[in-house]
Amino acid sequence: MEYKLGDIVAMRSNAKILWIDDNPEREKRANILEEETGIKVEFISVKGMDLAVELPKIRKKYKPDLVIIDHVLNDTQSEGWARYGSTLVGFFRETWEGCPIFGITAAMNLEQIDIERYTYDELIDYTEFSQYIRYIPNVIEGFKKSSKVKSIENWILLLKAPKQEVERIKGCIPHNVKTAFGKKGFSNMIYRWFRTKFYKMPGFLYDRNWVATFAGIKKDAIKKYLKHFRKAQYDGIFNDIEHTRWWKTSLYKIIYEKCKDKNAPLRSTQDVANEVLAVKTKNRSKCNVCYEKWPETFAYTENTASATMEQMHLRCTLAHPLYRYEPMFEEMRIMARGKVG
Numbered sequence: 001m002e003y004k005l006g007d008i009v010a011m012r013s014n015a016k017i018l019w020i021d022d023n024p025e026r027e028k029r030a031n032i033l034e035e036e037t038g039i040k041v042e043f044i045s046v047k048g049m050d051l052a053v054e055l056p057k058i059r060k061k062y063k064p065d066l067v068i069i070d071h072v073l074n075d076t077q078s079e080g081w082a083r084y085g086s087t088l089v090g091f092f093r094e095t096w097e098g099c100p101i102f103g104i105t106a107a108m109n110l111e112q113i114d115i116e117r118y119t120y121d122e123l124i125d126y127t128e129f130s131q132y133i134r135y136i137p138n139v140i141e142g143f144k145k146s147s148k149v150k151s152i153e154n155w156i157l158l159l160k161a162p163k164q165e166v167e168r169i170k171g172c173i174p175h176n177v178k179t180a181f182g183k184k185g186f187s188n189m190i191y192r193w194f195r196t197k198f199y200k201m202p203g204f205l206y207d208r209n210w211v212a213t214f215a216g217i218k219k220d221a222i223k224k225y226l227k228h229f230r231k232a233q234y235d236g237i238f239n240d241i242e243h244t245r246w247w248k249t250s251l252y253k254i255i256y257e258k259c260k261d262k263n264a265p266l267r268s269t270q271d272v273a274n275e276v277l278a279v280k281t282k283n284r285s286k287c288n289v290c291y292e293k294w295p296e297t298f299a300y301t302e303n304t305a306s307a308t309m310e311q312m313h314l315r316c317t318l319a320h321p322l323y324r325y326e327p328m329f330e331e332m333r334i335m336a337r338g339k340v341g
Contacts, residue, residue: 015140017041018064020085021104022075029129030068037137039065050077055088059095065140067092071105071123086119098147098187100139104129121191131242139191142238146187152178155190160236162249165204172198172328194238202298203329205234205245210330213285213298213311214251216270221283228277229254270294289316289335299333310335 017039019030027043034041042062046054051073069085076083085103092101103120106127122139124132142158149155156169170178177193180186202210211229212222232250256264258276271294274284287295288310295311300320316336319325323332 015039015065015137016062017066017068017136017140018058018062019043019068020046020058021068021070022047022073023070026070026104026126033133033136036133039137039140046073047075048077051088055091059092064096064099065143066136067096067099067101068104068124069101071103089119093185097184098143100143100188100191102132102136118192121188122195134241138237138239138241143187143191145237146190152181155181155237158237160234161204162247162253165247165249168328169198169204172204191238197326197329199238199240199245201326201329202248203326204248206248206251207243207245209298209309209311211246211251213295214248214269215255215273215277215279216268216285216294217274217277217279218283218285219311224283225277225279268294270296285311287311287313287316289313297330297333299335301335303334307334 017030017033019026019033019041021027021043022045024045024047027045030041030043033039042064044058069088071085073083073085089101089103092099100121103123104126105123106125122132145158146155149158152170152173156166156173159169161169173190173193177186177189180189199205206214208222208226209219211226212219215222215225217225229246229251232246232254234245234247252269255269255273255276259272261267261272261275264272270285273279284293285295286293288301289312292313295313295316297312297314297317298309299312299317300307300309303321312333312335314333317333318336320332320334325331
């Protein structure tokens with residue numbers, strides 16, 4: 001299903017976001033969200049209220065297109081189950097079927113949240129909320145589109161993927177998601193797969209660090225070369241404007257179509273890309289381990305929660321012990337210790 005600009009404008013003008021929070025100060029951020037997106041945001045402060053009494057009223061009164069709810073509702077008169085936004089998600093889904101529900105929480109609470117985060121369609125660190133402002137309208141539009149397509153094949157078309165990737169993508173979507181098509185909860189299930197697997201993991205799509213590694217460019221120098229890859233930029237359903245992605249297949253196409261060397265397929269992709277993009281020597285990538293050119297992967301430096309990722313050769317890394325290999329996605333790797341090569 002193709003949406004025209006007028007359809008999208010109408011979607012936004014008719015949409016409504018419901019923000020439920022026990023911190024009245026957050027209404028200022030809700031107002032900013034409304035101003036910058038053009039979508040009506042109804043902020044409901046539940047501070048000091050008994051949620052067992054108030055929530056049924058809210059559910060009856062509103063029909064939102066997206067809900068933002070505070071994860072920790074400890075400044076209310078409620079006890080037990082009603083003190084956490086995650087426990088209220090099922091309550092709202094009974095009435096607002098197919099409505100995306102985002103949890104929001106202070107950064108200090110994120111490390112304490114484990115399985116609870118998966119009850120939401122998204123859990124937001126409040127300090128990073130500004131990164132979601134331009135993304136939220138795309139979530140609302142994406143859920144509406146997902147609810148209207150006639151088959152899983154038509155949903156895949158919403159990704160606007162290169163033709164040669166369509167069947168591979170279909171093969172990657174979990175069976176339980178594909179068989180949920182047309183049933184209650186499909187939009188939520190396909191969104192979770194999209195966000196946690198398809199968009200997050202390098203494979204079909206690359207983030208800027210993987211684009212840099214692909215092109216043989218230092219990660220802090222890639223910005224000046226991204227203009228060459230505009231045609232590879234992802235602009236399909238649920239497009240996250242603040243966290244751009246590029247189609248891996250399209251990156252290859254752009255590089256090799258521009259290269260005039262008939263022997264280009266026999267050379268490393270980084271070498272070809274450096275020639276086509278006229279990359280300066282100072283901007284060429286080097287392995288974080290052996291310091292030689294053309295690292296092929298982007299790997300973790302150590303096995304800790306705070307580990308950074310750097311460009312490395314495959315030979316200078318090992319398969320990361322905490323990640324399972326996912327077919328058609330890049331293998332997560334970690335820097336090898338000791339002698340390499």
